[in-house]
Amino acid sequence: MKHSKRICTGLIVTAGVFLAGCGEAGSSSGTGDEVDELKLVLNWFPKAQHGGVYASLEEGLFEENQIDLSVEPGGPQVSPIQIVAAGDADFGLAHADQLVIARNQGIDLVAIAATMQGSPQAFMFHEGVEIQDFEDLNGREVFVQPGITYWDYLKSEYDLSDVQELAYNGQNVTFIENKESVTQAFLTSEPYFLEREGVMTDTLLVSESGYDPYNVVLFVTKDYLEDHEELVQRFVDTYLEGWQLYEENYEAMNEKITDVNPNIALEELNYEAETQYEYVYGFDAAEHGTGYMSADKWEELKNQLLTIDLLDEDFDVNEIFTTEFLSE
Numbered sequence: 001m002k003h004s005k006r007i008c009t010g011l012i013v014t015a016g017v018f019l020a021g022c023g024e025a026g027s028s029s030g031t032g033d034e035v036d037e038l039k040l041v042l043n044w045f046p047k048a049q050h051g052g053v054y055a056s057l058e059e060g061l062f063e064e065n066q067i068d069l070s071v072e073p074g075g076p077q078v079s080p081i082q083i084v085a086a087g088d089a090d091f092g093l094a095h096a097d098q099l100v101i102a103r104n105q106g107i108d109l110v111a112i113a114a115t116m117q118g119s120p121q122a123f124m125f126h127e128g129v130e131i132q133d134f135e136d137l138n139g140r141e142v143f144v145q146p147g148i149t150y151w152d153y154l155k156s157e158y159d160l161s162d163v164q165e166l167a168y169n170g171q172n173v174t175f176i177e178n179k180e181s182v183t184q185a186f187l188t189s190e191p192y193f194l195e196r197e198g199v200m201t202d203t204l205l206v207s208e209s210g211y212d213p214y215n216v217v218l219f220v221t222k223d224y225l226e227d228h229e230e231l232v233q234r235f236v237d238t239y240l241e242g243w244q245l246y247e248e249n250y251e252a253m254n255e256k257i258t259d260v261n262p263n264i265a266l267e268e269l270n271y272e273a274e275t276q277y278e279y280v281y282g283f284d285a286a287e288h289g290t291g292y293m294s295a296d297k298w299e300e301l302k303n304q305l306l307t308i309d310l311l312d313e314d315f316d317v318n319e320i321f322t323t324e325f326l327s328e
Contacts, residue, residue: 074093112218
Protein backbone atom coordinates (compact mmCIF):
# COMPACT_ATOMS: atom_id res chain seq x y z
CA MET A 1 0.00 0.00 0.00
CA LYS A 2 1.37 3.46 -0.91
CA HIS A 3 0.74 6.63 1.04
CA SER A 4 1.54 10.26 0.38
CA LYS A 5 4.10 11.86 2.67
CA ARG A 6 2.95 14.48 5.15
CA ILE A 7 3.93 15.64 8.62
CA CYS A 8 2.79 13.57 11.59
CA THR A 9 1.07 14.85 14.73
CA GLY A 10 1.85 12.25 17.42
CA LEU A 11 5.59 12.64 17.66
CA ILE A 12 5.64 16.02 15.97
CA VAL A 13 8.31 16.71 13.36
CA THR A 14 9.29 20.37 13.47
CA ALA A 15 12.40 21.42 11.55
CA GLY A 16 13.60 17.83 11.73
CA VAL A 17 13.15 17.50 15.49
CA PHE A 18 10.85 14.97 17.17
CA LEU A 19 8.74 16.29 20.03
CA ALA A 20 7.05 13.62 22.14
CA GLY A 21 3.27 13.72 22.10
CA CYS A 22 1.46 12.98 25.35
CA GLY A 23 -2.09 12.22 24.28
CA GLU A 24 -4.16 9.67 26.13
CA ALA A 25 -4.62 6.25 24.59
CA GLY A 26 -7.93 5.90 22.76
CA SER A 27 -9.51 6.19 19.38
CA SER A 28 -12.28 7.73 17.37
CA SER A 29 -14.32 5.90 14.78
CA GLY A 30 -11.61 6.22 12.12
CA THR A 31 -14.05 7.47 9.48
CA GLY A 32 -14.27 10.71 7.53
CA ASP A 33 -11.81 13.35 8.73
CA GLU A 34 -11.65 12.06 12.30
CA VAL A 35 -8.23 11.14 13.64
CA ASP A 36 -7.54 8.20 15.95
CA GLU A 37 -5.35 9.09 18.92
CA LEU A 38 -3.22 6.04 19.67
CA LYS A 39 -0.31 5.12 21.87
CA LEU A 40 2.47 2.62 21.20
CA VAL A 41 4.75 1.48 24.01
CA LEU A 42 8.20 0.30 22.93
CA ASN A 43 10.05 -2.69 24.34
CA TRP A 44 13.16 -0.54 25.00
CA PHE A 45 14.47 2.99 24.63
CA PRO A 46 14.20 4.23 21.01
CA LYS A 47 16.73 2.40 18.85
CA ALA A 48 17.17 1.06 15.32
CA GLN A 49 14.93 -1.88 16.24
CA HIS A 50 12.13 0.72 16.21
CA GLY A 51 13.25 2.25 12.92
CA GLY A 52 9.97 1.54 11.14
CA VAL A 53 8.01 3.51 13.73
CA TYR A 54 10.19 6.59 13.41
CA ALA A 55 10.35 6.36 9.63
CA SER A 56 6.54 6.40 9.47
CA LEU A 57 6.44 9.35 11.84
CA GLU A 58 9.08 11.29 9.96
CA GLU A 59 7.36 10.78 6.60
CA GLY A 60 3.88 11.57 7.93
CA LEU A 61 2.44 8.14 7.20
CA PHE A 62 0.53 7.85 10.47
CA GLU A 63 -1.12 11.18 9.83
CA GLU A 64 -1.92 10.11 6.27
CA ASN A 65 -3.69 7.09 7.75
CA GLN A 66 -5.58 9.34 10.21
CA ILE A 67 -3.57 8.25 13.23
CA ASP A 68 -2.21 10.65 15.84
CA LEU A 69 0.47 8.48 17.46
CA SER A 70 2.28 9.02 20.73
CA VAL A 71 5.20 6.74 21.56
CA GLU A 72 6.14 5.71 25.08
CA PRO A 73 9.74 4.51 25.48
CA GLY A 74 10.46 1.20 27.15
CA GLY A 75 13.28 0.34 29.52
CA PRO A 76 14.31 -2.07 32.28
CA GLN A 77 11.38 -1.08 34.50
CA VAL A 78 8.75 -0.77 31.75
CA SER A 79 6.42 -3.66 30.88
CA PRO A 80 4.67 -3.07 27.54
CA ILE A 81 2.50 -6.12 28.20
CA GLN A 82 1.18 -4.76 31.49
CA ILE A 83 0.68 -1.29 30.03
CA VAL A 84 -1.29 -2.56 27.03
CA ALA A 85 -3.23 -5.07 29.12
CA ALA A 86 -4.26 -2.26 31.48
CA GLY A 87 -5.53 -0.18 28.56
CA ASP A 88 -2.89 2.54 29.01
CA ALA A 89 -1.59 1.98 25.47
CA ASP A 90 -3.23 0.55 22.38
CA PHE A 91 -0.25 -1.22 20.83
CA GLY A 92 2.95 -2.63 22.27
CA LEU A 93 6.22 -4.27 21.29
CA ALA A 94 7.54 -7.35 23.07
CA HIS A 95 9.26 -10.64 22.28
CA ALA A 96 7.22 -13.68 21.29
CA ASP A 97 8.06 -15.68 24.41
CA GLN A 98 6.89 -12.80 26.61
CA LEU A 99 3.51 -12.92 24.88
CA VAL A 100 3.22 -16.68 25.41
CA ILE A 101 4.10 -16.34 29.11
CA ALA A 102 1.55 -13.54 29.43
CA ARG A 103 -1.12 -15.82 27.99
CA ASN A 104 -0.22 -18.41 30.59
CA GLN A 105 -0.86 -15.71 33.21
CA GLY A 106 -4.34 -15.05 31.84
CA ILE A 107 -3.51 -12.03 29.66
CA ASP A 108 -5.03 -12.49 26.20
CA LEU A 109 -2.76 -10.81 23.67
CA VAL A 110 -2.48 -11.25 19.90
CA ALA A 111 0.71 -10.78 17.87
CA ILE A 112 0.02 -8.97 14.60
CA ALA A 113 3.52 -8.50 13.10
CA ALA A 114 7.02 -9.74 13.95
CA THR A 115 9.67 -7.11 13.37
CA MET A 116 12.55 -9.58 13.74
CA GLN A 117 12.36 -13.07 12.29
CA GLY A 118 14.67 -14.46 14.97
CA SER A 119 16.50 -13.49 18.09
CA PRO A 120 19.76 -11.49 18.15
CA GLN A 121 19.89 -11.97 21.92
CA ALA A 122 23.29 -13.17 23.07
CA PHE A 123 25.72 -13.52 25.93
CA MET A 124 28.68 -11.16 25.68
CA PHE A 125 32.08 -11.80 27.22
CA HIS A 126 35.56 -10.32 27.01
CA GLU A 127 37.63 -11.19 23.97
CA GLY A 128 39.95 -14.12 24.69
CA VAL A 129 37.73 -15.69 27.34
CA GLU A 130 37.20 -19.37 26.51
CA ILE A 131 33.44 -19.75 26.11
CA GLN A 132 32.35 -22.14 23.37
CA ASP A 133 29.06 -23.43 24.76
CA PHE A 134 26.50 -22.47 27.38
CA GLU A 135 27.92 -24.78 30.05
CA ASP A 136 31.11 -22.68 29.85
CA LEU A 137 29.15 -19.98 31.70
CA ASN A 138 29.64 -22.01 34.87
CA GLY A 139 32.02 -20.53 37.40
CA ARG A 140 31.35 -17.00 36.18
CA GLU A 141 29.26 -14.01 37.13
CA VAL A 142 26.44 -13.75 34.59
CA PHE A 143 24.41 -10.56 34.37
CA VAL A 144 20.91 -11.44 33.21
CA GLN A 145 17.51 -9.79 33.57
CA PRO A 146 15.46 -11.56 36.26
CA GLY A 147 12.64 -13.63 34.78
CA ILE A 148 13.84 -13.45 31.19
CA THR A 149 12.45 -16.53 29.48
CA TYR A 150 15.47 -17.63 27.46
CA TRP A 151 17.50 -17.87 30.68
CA ASP A 152 14.92 -20.25 32.16
CA TYR A 153 15.15 -22.30 28.97
CA LEU A 154 18.95 -22.45 29.08
CA LYS A 155 19.00 -23.41 32.75
CA SER A 156 16.63 -26.25 31.97
CA GLU A 157 18.57 -27.49 28.94
CA TYR A 158 22.09 -27.09 30.34
CA ASP A 159 23.72 -27.64 33.71
CA LEU A 160 24.28 -24.05 34.83
CA SER A 161 24.32 -24.80 38.55
CA ASP A 162 27.70 -23.10 39.05
CA VAL A 163 26.69 -19.75 37.52
CA GLN A 164 26.69 -16.76 39.84
CA GLU A 165 23.54 -15.05 38.58
CA LEU A 166 23.42 -11.26 38.96
CA ALA A 167 20.63 -8.90 37.94
CA TYR A 168 21.19 -7.11 34.64
CA ASN A 169 20.29 -3.41 34.85
CA GLY A 170 21.26 -2.14 31.42
CA GLN A 171 24.68 -0.95 32.57
CA ASN A 172 28.02 -2.62 31.83
CA VAL A 173 30.34 -1.02 34.37
CA THR A 174 30.79 -4.14 36.51
CA PHE A 175 31.04 -6.36 33.45
CA ILE A 176 33.86 -4.20 32.08
CA GLU A 177 35.74 -4.39 35.38
CA ASN A 178 35.36 -8.16 35.77
CA LYS A 179 37.19 -9.70 32.82
CA GLU A 180 35.76 -13.17 33.50
CA SER A 181 32.11 -12.11 33.74
CA VAL A 182 29.37 -12.51 31.13
CA THR A 183 26.38 -10.33 30.38
CA GLN A 184 23.25 -10.54 28.30
CA ALA A 185 23.34 -8.42 25.18
CA PHE A 186 21.83 -7.81 21.77
CA LEU A 187 24.23 -8.78 19.00
CA THR A 188 23.15 -5.63 17.20
CA SER A 189 24.15 -3.13 19.85
CA GLU A 190 26.17 -3.76 23.03
CA PRO A 191 29.30 -5.29 21.40
CA TYR A 192 29.64 -2.16 19.28
CA PHE A 193 28.99 0.16 22.22
CA LEU A 194 31.83 -1.41 24.16
CA GLU A 195 34.19 -1.55 21.19
CA ARG A 196 33.86 2.23 20.94
CA GLU A 197 35.05 2.37 24.56
CA GLY A 198 38.01 0.16 23.74
CA VAL A 199 36.51 -3.00 25.24
CA MET A 200 36.69 -5.90 22.79
CA THR A 201 34.15 -8.68 23.23
CA ASP A 202 32.90 -11.95 21.77
CA THR A 203 29.34 -13.29 21.85
CA LEU A 204 27.41 -16.55 22.08
CA LEU A 205 23.99 -16.32 20.45
CA VAL A 206 21.06 -17.71 22.45
CA SER A 207 19.68 -19.08 19.17
CA GLU A 208 22.60 -21.54 19.05
CA SER A 209 20.71 -23.45 21.75
CA GLY A 210 17.78 -23.88 19.36
CA TYR A 211 15.74 -21.26 21.20
CA ASP A 212 14.97 -18.57 18.62
CA PRO A 213 11.63 -16.77 19.04
CA TYR A 214 10.39 -13.78 17.09
CA ASN A 215 11.67 -10.51 18.55
CA VAL A 216 10.15 -7.01 18.74
CA VAL A 217 6.65 -8.28 18.02
CA LEU A 218 3.79 -5.82 17.53
CA PHE A 219 0.78 -6.83 19.61
CA VAL A 220 -2.63 -5.78 20.93
CA THR A 221 -5.10 -7.28 23.35
CA LYS A 222 -7.57 -9.78 21.95
CA ASP A 223 -10.49 -7.54 22.90
CA TYR A 224 -8.94 -4.50 21.23
CA LEU A 225 -8.36 -6.48 18.03
CA GLU A 226 -11.95 -7.71 17.91
CA ASP A 227 -13.30 -4.18 18.44
CA HIS A 228 -10.92 -2.27 16.12
CA GLU A 229 -10.05 -4.48 13.15
CA GLU A 230 -10.08 -1.64 10.61
CA LEU A 231 -7.91 0.55 12.83
CA VAL A 232 -5.47 -2.29 13.48
CA GLN A 233 -5.16 -2.79 9.73
CA ARG A 234 -4.34 0.88 9.21
CA PHE A 235 -1.77 0.77 11.98
CA VAL A 236 -0.07 -2.38 10.66
CA ASP A 237 0.00 -1.00 7.11
CA THR A 238 1.69 2.15 8.36
CA TYR A 239 4.09 0.30 10.64
CA LEU A 240 5.28 -2.04 7.88
CA GLU A 241 5.56 0.67 5.25
CA GLY A 242 7.77 2.50 7.74
CA TRP A 243 10.11 -0.48 7.73
CA GLN A 244 10.29 -0.29 3.93
CA LEU A 245 11.28 3.36 4.21
CA TYR A 246 13.80 2.56 6.90
CA GLU A 247 15.46 -0.08 4.72
CA GLU A 248 15.92 2.45 1.95
CA ASN A 249 17.09 5.38 4.08
CA TYR A 250 18.05 4.18 7.57
CA GLU A 251 20.89 6.65 8.09
CA ALA A 252 18.65 9.69 7.72
CA MET A 253 15.95 8.10 9.88
CA ASN A 254 18.50 7.30 12.58
CA GLU A 255 19.28 10.99 12.85
CA LYS A 256 15.66 11.44 13.88
CA ILE A 257 15.92 8.69 16.48
CA THR A 258 18.80 10.55 18.14
CA ASP A 259 16.41 13.48 18.60
CA VAL A 260 14.18 11.40 20.88
CA ASN A 261 17.03 9.37 22.38
CA PRO A 262 20.11 11.60 22.63
CA ASN A 263 21.84 8.96 24.78
CA ILE A 264 22.63 6.85 21.70
CA ALA A 265 25.11 7.92 19.06
CA LEU A 266 24.29 7.99 15.37
CA GLU A 267 27.14 5.59 14.62
CA GLU A 268 25.68 3.11 17.10
CA LEU A 269 22.27 3.30 15.46
CA ASN A 270 23.77 2.78 12.01
CA TYR A 271 25.67 -0.27 13.26
CA GLU A 272 22.49 -1.67 14.78
CA ALA A 273 20.54 -1.09 11.57
CA GLU A 274 23.18 -2.90 9.52
CA THR A 275 23.55 -5.88 11.86
CA GLN A 276 19.79 -6.32 12.34
CA TYR A 277 19.12 -6.19 8.60
CA GLU A 278 18.94 -9.95 8.10
CA TYR A 279 16.65 -10.35 11.11
CA VAL A 280 14.17 -7.77 9.78
CA TYR A 281 14.34 -8.26 6.02
CA GLY A 282 15.88 -11.73 5.64
CA PHE A 283 14.94 -15.28 6.66
CA ASP A 284 11.22 -15.85 6.03
CA ALA A 285 10.62 -12.12 5.53
CA ALA A 286 12.70 -12.22 2.35
CA GLU A 287 10.02 -14.40 0.77
CA HIS A 288 6.87 -13.40 2.61
CA GLY A 289 7.45 -9.77 3.55
CA THR A 290 8.42 -7.82 6.64
CA GLY A 291 6.44 -8.72 9.73
CA TYR A 292 5.85 -12.33 8.64
CA MET A 293 4.98 -15.02 11.19
CA SER A 294 4.38 -18.75 10.82
CA ALA A 295 2.38 -21.18 12.92
CA ASP A 296 5.34 -23.59 12.87
CA LYS A 297 7.65 -21.13 14.60
CA TRP A 298 5.04 -20.24 17.21
CA GLU A 299 4.36 -23.94 17.72
CA GLU A 300 8.06 -24.64 18.28
CA LEU A 301 8.27 -21.89 20.88
CA LYS A 302 5.15 -23.09 22.67
CA ASN A 303 6.47 -26.64 22.82
CA GLN A 304 9.83 -25.49 24.18
CA LEU A 305 8.10 -23.61 26.99
CA LEU A 306 5.83 -26.57 27.69
CA THR A 307 8.86 -28.87 27.91
CA ILE A 308 10.50 -26.76 30.60
CA ASP A 309 7.21 -26.35 32.52
CA LEU A 310 6.83 -22.61 31.95
CA LEU A 311 3.29 -23.19 30.64
CA ASP A 312 0.46 -24.73 32.64
CA GLU A 313 -1.39 -26.09 29.62
CA ASP A 314 -1.20 -26.59 25.89
CA PHE A 315 -3.08 -24.26 23.56
CA ASP A 316 -3.69 -23.59 19.88
CA VAL A 317 -1.04 -21.09 18.73
CA ASN A 318 -3.56 -19.54 16.33
CA GLU A 319 -5.06 -17.97 19.44
CA ILE A 320 -1.95 -15.86 20.03
CA PHE A 321 -0.99 -14.62 16.57
CA THR A 322 -2.62 -13.71 13.29
CA THR A 323 -1.33 -12.94 9.80
CA GLU A 324 -4.68 -11.42 8.83
CA PHE A 325 -3.20 -7.91 8.71
CA LEU A 326 -0.07 -8.84 6.75
CA SER A 327 0.18 -8.99 2.98
CA GLU A 328 2.78 -10.78 0.87
